[in-house]
Amino acid sequence: MEYAARKDGGILNGIYKVIMRRTSVYATFVILGAFAGERAVDYGVHKLWERNNVGKRYEDISVLGQRPTE
Amino acid sequence: MLRVVGRRFSSLSCRSAQSSSAFLSKDPPVNDARRSTYSSPPPPLTTASSMLLNQFRGFASNSVPATHGMGGIISDIPPTVAAIQNPTSQITYDEHNHERYPPGDPSKKAFTYFVLSGGRFVYASLIRLLILKFVVSMSASKDVLALASLEVDLSSIEPGTTVTVKWRGKPVFIRRRTEDDIKLANSVDISSLRDPQDDSSRVKNPEWLVVVGVCTHLGCIPLPNAGDYGGWFCPCHGSHYDISGRIRKGPAPYNLEVPTYSFLEEHKLLVG
Numbered sequence: 001m002e003y004a005a006r007k008d009g010g011i012l013n014g015i016y017k018v019i020m021r022r023t024s025v026y027a028t029f030v031i032l033g034a035f036a037g038e039r040a041v042d043y044g045v046h047k048l049w050e051r052n053n054v055g056k057r058y059e060d061i062s063v064l065g066q067r068p069t070e
Numbered sequence: 071m072l073r074v075v076g077r078r079f080s081s082l083s084c085r086s087a088q089s090s091s092a093f094l095s096k097d098p099p100v101n102d103a104r105r106s107t108y109s110s111p112p113p114p115l116t117t118a119s120s121m122l123l124n125q126f127r128g129f130a131s132n133s134v135p136a137t138h139g140m141g142g143i144i145s146d147i148p149p150t151v152a153a154i155q156n157p158t159s160q161i162t163y164d165e166h167n168h169e170r171y172p173p174g175d176p177s178k179k180a181f182t183y184f185v186l187s188g189g190r191f192v193y194a195s196l197i198r199l200l201i202l203k204f205v206v207s208m209s210a211s212k213d214v215l216a217l218a219s220l221e222v223d224l225s226s227i228e229p230g231t232t233v234t235v236k237w238r239g240k241p242v243f244i245r246r247r248t249e250d251d252i253k254l255a256n257s258v259d260i261s262s263l264r265d266p267q268d269d270s271s272r273v274k275n276p277e278w279l280v281v282v283g284v285c286t287h288l289g290c291i292p293l294p295n296a297g298d299y300g301g302w303f304c305p306c307h308g309s310h311y312d313i314s315g316r317i318r319k320g321p322a323p324y325n326l327e328v329p330t331y332s333f334l335e336e337h338k339l340l341v342g
Binding site: 012029031035 | 179180181183187190191194195198
């Protein structure tokens with residue numbers, strides 16, 4: 001049974017032994033994971049948004065910074 | 071998990087020594103005929119035997135084949151009693167929506183925990199977001215921030231005059247000082263002052279003095295070009311400020327406050 005466990009979920013069991021032995025370590029892992037996941041999702045959604053709105057942003061206005069000539 | 075149950079099983083029942091060892095060995099999956107006979111756990115009883123039965127809840131020993139094995143005598147032993155009396159390693163569970171792994175499979179504990187961890191990431195982000203949104207909503211809003219700084223055009227101010235502008239709801243005195251004023255401000259003995267401050271530490275350009283027009287005593291607005299020192303005079307309780315805005319006479323404890331300001335370009339002053 002032990003041998004099978006090591007063979008099957010080897011990676012998961014290894015990480016499990018490192019992270020989930022102590023609640024303090026696990027809580028740190030959750031906070032760090034939440035932060036990293038937030039950054040990753042933010043970056044991905046931003047990229048997607050930029051790709052769908054090429055040429056429509058404020059920075060894309062070509063006459064930006066030129067005062068209207070009266 | 072299965073082994074823990076098996077250990078409990080063996081400690082509770084004196085007859086289950088051989089069955090629990092069989093339990094640990096690799097058994098073939100339970101056949102369908104047994105599964106169809108009795109597939110749900112026994113209902114909890116209210117008698118004293120229910121305490122014992124609760125230990126066995128979740129796995130039923132098959133009573134009907136056991137009674138048939140007693141020589142075909144039709145006995146009316148209740149199924150629960152028969153289940154207690156005939157512990158077996160061929161345990162059948164209700165699998166209609168929760169299929170069992172084959173016996174001897176390793177547990178998926180780590181996988182389950184990592185799935186839960188993913189959910190906890192989301193919860194942690196959500197809580198952080200809600201707290202931040204709520205706390206930030208109590209901070210200064212855009213309309214307040216837009217009034218935080220003030221641009222003043224200095225080109226129309228004559229030397230020796232004081233201009234009062236409104237900044238953050240308070241008056242700010244901007245005085246264009248003459249050479250005599252600057253000399254007078256620098257001739258004061260610093261150690262004799264109540265709030266010792268050098269004139270050069272209060273101004274960026276000696277020609278321009280910028281101070282908040284609120285008396286440091288009780289918050290009145292001092293009058294410009296008045297008092298014994300040619301600077302400001304507070305009419306409320308008679309505090310005299312000199313040409314550098316320093317307290318010289320009266321009850322006020324400190325000099326007039328100098329706001330943060332900067333000279334943008336020629337004749338442009340940014341207060342705040």
